Amino acid sequence: MTDRLTSDTFGIDRAATLLREGALVAMPTETVYGLGADARNSDAVANIYAAKGRPSFNPLIVHVSDIEMARRFVVWSDTAQTLADAFWPGALTLVLPLKPDHGISSLVTAGLTTLAVRMPDHPVALAVLSRAGIPIAAPSANLSGRISPTTANHVLNGLDGKIAAVLDNGPCPVGVESTIVGLIETPTLLRPGGVAQEDLETVLKHPVEAPEPDTITAPGQLASHYAPTAQVRLNAAQAEDHEVMLGFGEIGGDLNLSETGDLIEAASNLFDHLHKLDETQKPIAVAPIPNTGLGQAINDRLKRAAAPKNG
Numbered sequence: 001m002t003d004r005l006t007s008d009t010f011g012i013d014r015a016a017t018l019l020r021e022g023a024l025v026a027m028p029t030e031t032v033y034g035l036g037a038d039a040r041n042s043d044a045v046a047n048i049y050a051a052k053g054r055p056s057f058n059p060l061i062v063h064v065s066d067i068e069m070a071r072r073f074v075v076w077s078d079t080a081q082t083l084a085d086a087f088w089p090g091a092l093t094l095v096l097p098l099k100p101d102h103g104i105s106s107l108v109t110a111g112l113t114t115l116a117v118r119m120p121d122h123p124v125a126l127a128v129l130s131r132a133g134i135p136i137a138a139p140s141a142n143l144s145g146r147i148s149p150t151t152a153n154h155v156l157n158g159l160d161g162k163i164a165a166v167l168d169n170g171p172c173p174v175g176v177e178s179t180i181v182g183l184i185e186t187p188t189l190l191r192p193g194g195v196a197q198e199d200l201e202t203v204l205k206h207p208v209e210a211p212e213p214d215t216i217t218a219p220g221q222l223a224s225h226y227a228p229t230a231q232v233r234l235n236a237a238q239a240e241d242h243e244v245m246l247g248f249g250e251i252g253g254d255l256n257l258s259e260t261g262d263l264i265e266a267a268s269n270l271f272d273h274l275h276k277l278d279e280t281q282k283p284i285a286v287a288p289i290p291n292t293g294l295g296q297a298i299n300d301r302l303k304r305a306a307a308p309k310n311g
């Protein structure tokens, strides 16, 4: 029912055409697979919420082909330019004030006066964006509340039959979603992700405000987001008899995020390993992960995976 498109010229053309026609297409980005729709088309965007079963108060990130396209929709600033120069294309989403007559569907912004924009660092996503020539709203291409997809198979496991197509380009290199920075007042870290807070601070030359670990800041960041079906126990030294173990570094397990303790490798393995361990239908014990660099994003996603599920 859902077409699996090869990410060659034909597949990219087909994806661009489908998106322009208002259909839903999942596509690879460097972070995770996104579920794309024309951000100006409210019917198309409504279908994203329907396909994901996502609560409609959660605003979406708009993907752009370049800074030019972003500037059609948001009030650009010097800080935005500095961060885009350093990190675009890449795993950094900027939240900026919407321009008047922006043309973006209010289902994308969930009625906010700000917009989240990102230029992805992935040849297939960039080719689709420039071919289609439209802003593409794309949340992660998973059912709401489930683990984010880093392969086309993960996408089809949740969304087969509910979307027109998925562009298959193998695994996503970064493996966790983009870092979200609010540029409405002073730069604020709204979600840790694929760009480390330390790297943002180096470029900005000052500390970035980060939310308290236990507050939910980005609207719609439900505590139990990214949850596997199974229970998750964090900071485990070893598995108990009934558990499977997700290891890191010297603390081994059924699967290891990175035997050498490399946080970049760990991020890129995170969701795929969680998907695999979840299939055992046993509770998952997870080794401690240092909270530096990409460890901050990994711990954020793990904490959400471990949070009690409230529907």
Ligand code: TXA
Pocket (backbone or CB within 6 Å): 029, 031, 032, 033, 034, 035, 058, 059, 060, 061, 093, 095, 109, 112, 114, 115, 116, 118, 120, 138, 139, 140, 141, 176, 177, 178, 179, 180, 190, 191, 218, 219, 220, 221
């Ligand atoms: O890496 C990524 O960012 C992936 C790929 C597909 O690009 N996309 C992604 O989108 O993670 P999604 O929809 O799963 O996450 C969007 C997040 C939400 O937590 C939402 O709260 C936040 O972005 N967000 C969107 N618009 C916002 C706004 N105007 N102000 C604050 N947060 C916003």
Ligand code: MG
Pocket (backbone or CB within 6 Å): 139, 140, 148
């Ligand atoms: Mg998501």
